[in-house]
Amino acid sequence: MSRQKNTAGARLFAVRQDVSPRARAVLTALAFALPLLMWSAVSYTPFIWHPYVLVEDPGDTTVAGKYDYVREGQRVELAEFEGRNRELAAAGKQLATGERANPIYLPAPHEVARAFVTAFGTEPQRRGDQWLHESLWHSCQIIFWGFIYSAMLGVPIGVLCGSLSFFSRLVEPFVDFVRYMPAPVFGALAVAILGLKDEPKITIIFIGTFFQMVLVVSNTTRQLDGALIEAAQTLGAKNRQLLARVVVPGILPNLYRDMRILIGWAWTYLVVAELIGEKSGISAFIYQQQRYRNFENVYAAIAMIGLIGLFTDQILAFIGRFLFPWENERPRFFYRIQRLFGGAREGGSDTQAQAQARVAVKAEASR
Amino acid sequence: MTGATHFELPDYHEQSPPVRERFAQLDARPVVMRVDHLGKTFLGAQGEVQALGDIEFDVRRGEFISVIGPSGCGKSTLIRILAGLDYPTEGAVMLDGEPVIGPGADRGMVFQGYTLFPWLTVEKNVMFGLKMKGVKRREAREQARHWLEVVGLSGFAGHYPKQLSGGMKQRVAIARALANQPRILLMDEPFGALDAQTRAHMQAHLLKIWRDLDVTILFITHDLDEAVYLSDRIVAMGTGPGHVQEMIEVPVERPRSPEQFLSGPFLATKKRLEELIHPRTEEMRALEA
Missing domain, CATH: 1.10.3720.10 (MetI-like)
Structure with a gap:
C-alpha cells in the first residue's frame, strides 16, 4: 500500500492542518493582492469592461445628428460614441476621438492611492x-x-x-x-x-x-x-x-x-x-x-x-x-529580544532547582 | 478449564497478626466521616431514577478507604455528595458528627479531570484555598512551598499548569487540596487519565504522603489492583441502585510494595473483588463453554 506522499500540494489542501509558515505569508499577501489585481485588470486593460468613452476631441461639432450632443470631456456610452462617428463619417467631417473609460464611480487604483494622500x-x-x-x-x-x-x-x-x-x-x-x-x-x-x-x-x-x-x-x-x-x-x-x-x-x-x-x-x-x-x-x-x-x-x-x-x-x-501568559507561549520575537540581551533561555538566571525540575519533566514526558 | 494452573489462595478473611493489630487500632480511632443511610434519586426524563440506595459506612481517622464498583454504580455521585457538590435525597453525610451541607474546605477533593486554575502558577494554585481562608500572602506562600515540597514539585512553583505533564498536574492538585489541611481527602479516580507507568509512580507517591502525614483518604477507583494496593478497607459497590455489597478489610501487610501484587493475601482479595465487581454473566459462561 503506497501512502499518500506528503508533498507541498497535499499539505496545502489537508483538512484541519495548518499550512507552512511560508505558505501562510504568501496566502495573506494574496488575500489583498488578488482583489487588487482584479481591480487593476478592470481599470487598466481597455478591452475588459470599459463601457464608456471619454471624449478627447468631439470632431466637427457643426454636423447635426442624433448624437450631436457629444462634447469634449464627456463620458459617453460606447454605442453613442460609435453612433456619432458614423454620423461624422457620413458627413465626411473630422471624426471624434476618445479613450475607453470606466464609469466615474470606479476610479483606478492609482487614483484612489493618490486620493489617500491628497484627501x-x-x-x-x-x-x-x-x-x-x-x-x-x-x-x-x-x-x-x-x-x-x-x-x-x-x-x-x-x-x-x-x-x-x-x-x-x-x-x-x-x-x-x-x-x-x-x-x-x-x-x-x-x-x-x-x-x-x-x-x-x-x-x-x-x-x-x-x-x-x-x-x-x-x-x-x-x-x-x-x-x-x-x-x-x-x-x-x-x-x-x-x-x-x-x-x-x-x-x-x-x-x-x-x-x-x-x-x-x-x-x-x-x-x-x-x-x-x-x-x-x-x-x-x-x-x-x-x-x-x-x-x-x-x-x-x-x-x-x-x-x-x-x-x-x-x-x-x-x-x-x-x-495572558498562561494561554499562549510568549511571542517568538520576545525570545529573540531576550537572546539579544544576555542570551538567557527562560527569563534570566536559572536556579538549580529549576534546572533539576526541567530534567524531571523531560524524564516524565519521555516515559 | 483444562491446562490452567490453579494457585491455592488463602481466604481473604485471614489476617496475619500485624494486619489484625492494625485493624484493631483503626477501630479504636474516632470516626471522621459517617455515611448514614445515604440515598439519591434523580428526576430524569422517564421519571425517578434511583442512583444510590441506603449506603452506609464509616471512615476512621487516618484510614485509607477505597470505593470500588462497576461503571454506573454511582461511585462518582457518592463522592460528589460527600464533597457537598451534590445533595442526598435520603440520609446524610456526617463530618465529625456534623451534617455536611454544601462544599467546604474541610473536605479536600482531587478530581479525575485536571482542575488546576490555568491562569494561576503552580504556587498560586496551591495558595488558592489559603487565600480564601484569609491567610496572609507571605504566610500562604510559605505554606504552599512546603506542600509543593511534599509532592516533590518545588522546582515548578512558577510554572503554569499548561507546562506540566498529567501526573504533575495531579500532584499539584493533591498539594492544593492538602494545603487546606482538610479532615478528609476525597479522590475521584485521580489517576484514571494517566498512563500505567505514571500511575504506578503516583500510587507509590500517594502512599508515601499518606504515611508521612497521616491524612484520611477516601479514594474512588475502578482499578482492582489500585484499590488493594492502596487501601485499608475497600467498599465494594454494586449496581441497580448503587449499594454496598461488601466491606473488605484488606489483609495485605503494610508498608505496601509492588512485590506484594503476587502475594497470597493480595491475590485473594483481588479475586474476591473480581467476583463482586465483575460477576460472570450467563453470556460470558456460554462463550467460555
Whole structure:
C-alpha cells in the first residue's frame, strides 16, 4: 500500500492542518493582492469592461445628428460614441476621438492611492467643515465612547447572567427581544432626546453593541469549565470569591477575544450613527465627496475605515499575547529580544532547582 | 478449564497478626466521616431514577478507604455528595458528627479531570484555598512551598499548569487540596487519565504522603489492583441502585510494595473483588463453554 506522499500540494489542501509558515505569508499577501489585481485588470486593460468613452476631441461639432450632443470631456456610452462617428463619417467631417473609460464611480487604483494622500490635504469645501484627519479622529472617538459605555455595562451584566441563573432569567429575555431591533431605528428617538451633537451618535453605537455584548459575554461565561468552579468550592471559595477569583480570571482570555469581535461590530453602526443629527466624522466626509462625485476620495475613506479596523484589531491581538501568559507561549520575537540581551533561555538566571525540575519533566514526558 | 494452573489462595478473611493489630487500632480511632443511610434519586426524563440506595459506612481517622464498583454504580455521585457538590435525597453525610451541607474546605477533593486554575502558577494554585481562608500572602506562600515540597514539585512553583505533564498536574492538585489541611481527602479516580507507568509512580507517591502525614483518604477507583494496593478497607459497590455489597478489610501487610501484587493475601482479595465487581454473566459462561 503506497501512502499518500506528503508533498507541498497535499499539505496545502489537508483538512484541519495548518499550512507552512511560508505558505501562510504568501496566502495573506494574496488575500489583498488578488482583489487588487482584479481591480487593476478592470481599470487598466481597455478591452475588459470599459463601457464608456471619454471624449478627447468631439470632431466637427457643426454636423447635426442624433448624437450631436457629444462634447469634449464627456463620458459617453460606447454605442453613442460609435453612433456619432458614423454620423461624422457620413458627413465626411473630422471624426471624434476618445479613450475607453470606466464609469466615474470606479476610479483606478492609482487614483484612489493618490486620493489617500491628497484627501488629507484637501481643504474642506465649506468653512467650518472638518478636514479629513479631523473627521477620522471624530469617528474614532464616537466608536471609542460608544464601545466603552457598552462594555462598562455589558461585561458585568453578561458575567452575572452567565454565572447566576437569577440574572440570566431576569435580563436575557428582554435583551433577546431588543437585540432584534436594528439600532438605527432608535436614531430619531436619540436625536429627539439627546440633541444633534455626539450624544445620539454614541447612543446608537451603544445600542448596537450593548445587547449583543450581554448575550455574547454571558455565553462565554457559561462556557467556563464547571469543574473549575467545583474545585474552587471544595477549596472553600464562596459566591463572591467564586466570581472574582474563578469566573472572571477564567473567562478573561475569551472575554478579550469577544471584545475584539464586538469592537468590529461597533464600526458597522458608525455610518448610521454619524448621519443622524448633524452629519459628522468620516461618514459626513464620504457623503460630501460622493455628492461632489469625488469617488476616489470615497474609496479612499472607505479603505481608511477598513485599515483603522484592521490596525486596531492587530494591535489588540498583539497586546493580547502578553496579557495572558498562561494561554499562549510568549511571542517568538520576545525570545529573540531576550537572546539579544544576555542570551538567557527562560527569563534570566536559572536556579538549580529549576534546572533539576526541567530534567524531571523531560524524564516524565519521555516515559 | 483444562491446562490452567490453579494457585491455592488463602481466604481473604485471614489476617496475619500485624494486619489484625492494625485493624484493631483503626477501630479504636474516632470516626471522621459517617455515611448514614445515604440515598439519591434523580428526576430524569422517564421519571425517578434511583442512583444510590441506603449506603452506609464509616471512615476512621487516618484510614485509607477505597470505593470500588462497576461503571454506573454511582461511585462518582457518592463522592460528589460527600464533597457537598451534590445533595442526598435520603440520609446524610456526617463530618465529625456534623451534617455536611454544601462544599467546604474541610473536605479536600482531587478530581479525575485536571482542575488546576490555568491562569494561576503552580504556587498560586496551591495558595488558592489559603487565600480564601484569609491567610496572609507571605504566610500562604510559605505554606504552599512546603506542600509543593511534599509532592516533590518545588522546582515548578512558577510554572503554569499548561507546562506540566498529567501526573504533575495531579500532584499539584493533591498539594492544593492538602494545603487546606482538610479532615478528609476525597479522590475521584485521580489517576484514571494517566498512563500505567505514571500511575504506578503516583500510587507509590500517594502512599508515601499518606504515611508521612497521616491524612484520611477516601479514594474512588475502578482499578482492582489500585484499590488493594492502596487501601485499608475497600467498599465494594454494586449496581441497580448503587449499594454496598461488601466491606473488605484488606489483609495485605503494610508498608505496601509492588512485590506484594503476587502475594497470597493480595491475590485473594483481588479475586474476591473480581467476583463482586465483575460477576460472570450467563453470556460470558456460554462463550467460555
